[in-house]
Amino acid sequence: MLTALGIKNYALIEDISLDLTENFSIITGETGAGKSIILGALSLLLGKRADLNAIRDSEKKCVIEGHFLIAEYGLKSLFESNDLDYEDETIIRREILPSGKSRAFVNDSPVKLSNLSTVGNHLIDIHSQHETLSVGSTNYQYRILDIVAQNADISKEYQANFKKFQVLKQEFETLKIQQQKADEAYDYNLFLLTELEEAKLKPGIQEDWESTQNKLSHVEELQERIGTSVNLFEDESIGIITQLREANQNFQKVFQLDSSFKDLSERISSVLIEMEDISQETQNEFEELEVNPVLLEDINSKLENLYNLQKKHHVDNIENLIEIQSELEEKVSLKQNAEAELKKFEKAISEQKSKLESIAKELYKSRKNTTKIIKTSVENMLADLGIEDAQLKIESEFTGEFAARGADHFQWLFSANKGNALQDIKKVASGGELSRITLAIKSLLAQYDNLPTIVFDEIDTGVSGDVANKMGLIMQDMAKSMQVISITHLPQIAAKGEKHFKVFKTTVNQKTQSNIKVLSKEERLQELAEMLGGDKTSDSAMAHAASLLK
Incomplete structure (x- = not known):
C-alpha cells in the first residue's frame, strides 16, 4: 500500500506531500489542474524514463518519493532476486538532476530502472484512460486468464522449457549449417590432414632434426677437431692430462712438507679429475661420429617437407602446424560424426517437445477452465453497470504451435445488445462499454491478484448517473481488500472515497503552480x-x- 507520496520541482508542482493511508482515496480537480502530473510522478516511481523538460526549476533537482507498506504481499524473494534491500516499509525515490541525469533508489540503495520497473509492477497498477483499450490486447487477455487460473508456477515451468526447446532448435540449425560447410570442404580438409599426419609432427622435433642435419653435414670437420682435442688431452709426452698428473704428484709431496699448500693441492687434484672426465666424454663422442649420407638425406627430406608445410599454411613453427592439424581433425570429425550428432539433437528436441507439449496442454486446460468464471463474473457485473444484455464469450483452441505464452489460442468475443452477433471485443465495444468491462475485470482480478494498490484514472469516462454510482460501489468494494485511488470527474464516484483530495492551480510570483489538499467535510x-x-x-x-x- 502507498502510504505517502512526495513530489518536488516536477512540472507545475513546487512541493506537495500526500498522506494516503486510507484504502479508498479520491482525487478530483478541474481539467488542467494537474491530476495527470500526479500520475506522471507515480509512473516515474514505477521505472518510466524521465524527461528533463519535467523539471519545474531547471537549477534544482526534481525528487519523487513514495513510501510503501508491503509486509503482507510476499515480495521478499522478488527483492532478493533483483539484489535489492527488503524493508517492510519500502521507500522508492527518483531524482532528475538539472544535468538531465536520472537516478533511482530503493531503500536508499541505487538501482537500475529495469529493477525498479520489476518491483513497481508488483506495487501499483496504474490504469489510465487509454488503457481501457488493453482489454482487446492479446497479452492482457492472457494475463487475465493466468491470474484467475493462478498459473504463476506452471507458466514459469513452461517458459523455462520453451526457452530450452528454442535453444536446442537453434543449436540443431547451427550444427546443420556447420555440417553443410564441413561437407563442402571435407575432401580438401581430409587431404590437408593426411599430409600433416604423415609428417608425424611432435613438439620440438624440428629443432632435433635441424641439430642432426647440422651435425651430419659437418661430420668430417667435427672428427678432425675432436680428434685433435683428444690428442692434446692424452699425448704421453705433452698431453694436458699427463702434465696435470705430474703437477698433481708434485703438489702431493709439497703438501706433505708444508700443510699450507693443502688448498692448492686439492684444487689441482680436482682439475685433474674433471679433465680426465672431459677427455673420456670427448673420446666417446669421437667414436660415435661417423659419416651417414643415408640418414642425412632422410633428415633433409623431412625438413624440406616440414618447411613446405609451414609455407603452405603460412606459419613459421611446428607448434602452429600442430594447432592447424587439431583444427582439421575437428572439421573432419564433424563430417564423419555428423549423422550421429544430428540424431542425438533430433532425439533431444523430440523429448523436449513432448515435455513442452504436456506442460502446454496443462496450461491450456487451466486457462480454459477459467473462461466460464470470467464470463459469468464480467456479465453479472456489466448487468449491474447498466449493460443488462451483455454477452462475453471466450473461445479457445489448443493449436500445438509453441509460442512464448503457450500453444493455445483464445479469442474474446463481445456483444452489448441482445440480438447482435458476438464479435472481437476490441472491435465492437464503445468507450463507455470498455470502461465498464475494464472495471469488471479489475474487480475480478483483485480477488486473485494480491496487488497492494490500484490507481484508476477517469475509468468512468462515458458513464454517468446510476451507472457511475454503481462503479463507485464496485471500487468501494475492491478497497476492502486493497488500496484504491480513483481520479474522477464524477461526483457519484467521488462521494464513495474515505479521503478526498482536490488538485487546483494557483499563481505565485507571476508563476502558475499546482497544489493538492485534503478536503474537509x-x-x-x-x-x-x-x-x-x-x-x-x-x-x-x-x-x-x-x-x-x-
Whole structure:
C-alpha cells in the first residue's frame, strides 16, 4: 500500500506531500489542474524514463518519493532476486538532476530502472484512460486468464522449457549449417590432414632434426677437431692430462712438507679429475661420429617437407602446424560424426517437445477452465453497470504451435445488445462499454491478484448517473481488500472515497503552480456540489451532495 507520496520541482508542482493511508482515496480537480502530473510522478516511481523538460526549476533537482507498506504481499524473494534491500516499509525515490541525469533508489540503495520497473509492477497498477483499450490486447487477455487460473508456477515451468526447446532448435540449425560447410570442404580438409599426419609432427622435433642435419653435414670437420682435442688431452709426452698428473704428484709431496699448500693441492687434484672426465666424454663422442649420407638425406627430406608445410599454411613453427592439424581433425570429425550428432539433437528436441507439449496442454486446460468464471463474473457485473444484455464469450483452441505464452489460442468475443452477433471485443465495444468491462475485470482480478494498490484514472469516462454510482460501489468494494485511488470527474464516484483530495492551480510570483489538499467535510460538500453542475452555494446542490455522501 502507498502510504505517502512526495513530489518536488516536477512540472507545475513546487512541493506537495500526500498522506494516503486510507484504502479508498479520491482525487478530483478541474481539467488542467494537474491530476495527470500526479500520475506522471507515480509512473516515474514505477521505472518510466524521465524527461528533463519535467523539471519545474531547471537549477534544482526534481525528487519523487513514495513510501510503501508491503509486509503482507510476499515480495521478499522478488527483492532478493533483483539484489535489492527488503524493508517492510519500502521507500522508492527518483531524482532528475538539472544535468538531465536520472537516478533511482530503493531503500536508499541505487538501482537500475529495469529493477525498479520489476518491483513497481508488483506495487501499483496504474490504469489510465487509454488503457481501457488493453482489454482487446492479446497479452492482457492472457494475463487475465493466468491470474484467475493462478498459473504463476506452471507458466514459469513452461517458459523455462520453451526457452530450452528454442535453444536446442537453434543449436540443431547451427550444427546443420556447420555440417553443410564441413561437407563442402571435407575432401580438401581430409587431404590437408593426411599430409600433416604423415609428417608425424611432435613438439620440438624440428629443432632435433635441424641439430642432426647440422651435425651430419659437418661430420668430417667435427672428427678432425675432436680428434685433435683428444690428442692434446692424452699425448704421453705433452698431453694436458699427463702434465696435470705430474703437477698433481708434485703438489702431493709439497703438501706433505708444508700443510699450507693443502688448498692448492686439492684444487689441482680436482682439475685433474674433471679433465680426465672431459677427455673420456670427448673420446666417446669421437667414436660415435661417423659419416651417414643415408640418414642425412632422410633428415633433409623431412625438413624440406616440414618447411613446405609451414609455407603452405603460412606459419613459421611446428607448434602452429600442430594447432592447424587439431583444427582439421575437428572439421573432419564433424563430417564423419555428423549423422550421429544430428540424431542425438533430433532425439533431444523430440523429448523436449513432448515435455513442452504436456506442460502446454496443462496450461491450456487451466486457462480454459477459467473462461466460464470470467464470463459469468464480467456479465453479472456489466448487468449491474447498466449493460443488462451483455454477452462475453471466450473461445479457445489448443493449436500445438509453441509460442512464448503457450500453444493455445483464445479469442474474446463481445456483444452489448441482445440480438447482435458476438464479435472481437476490441472491435465492437464503445468507450463507455470498455470502461465498464475494464472495471469488471479489475474487480475480478483483485480477488486473485494480491496487488497492494490500484490507481484508476477517469475509468468512468462515458458513464454517468446510476451507472457511475454503481462503479463507485464496485471500487468501494475492491478497497476492502486493497488500496484504491480513483481520479474522477464524477461526483457519484467521488462521494464513495474515505479521503478526498482536490488538485487546483494557483499563481505565485507571476508563476502558475499546482497544489493538492485534503478536503474537509464542508469543502467536500462544496466540491461535490460543483461537480454536480450546480451552484455550490444553493441549498439544493448542497443537499444533493450531502445525499451522495450518505
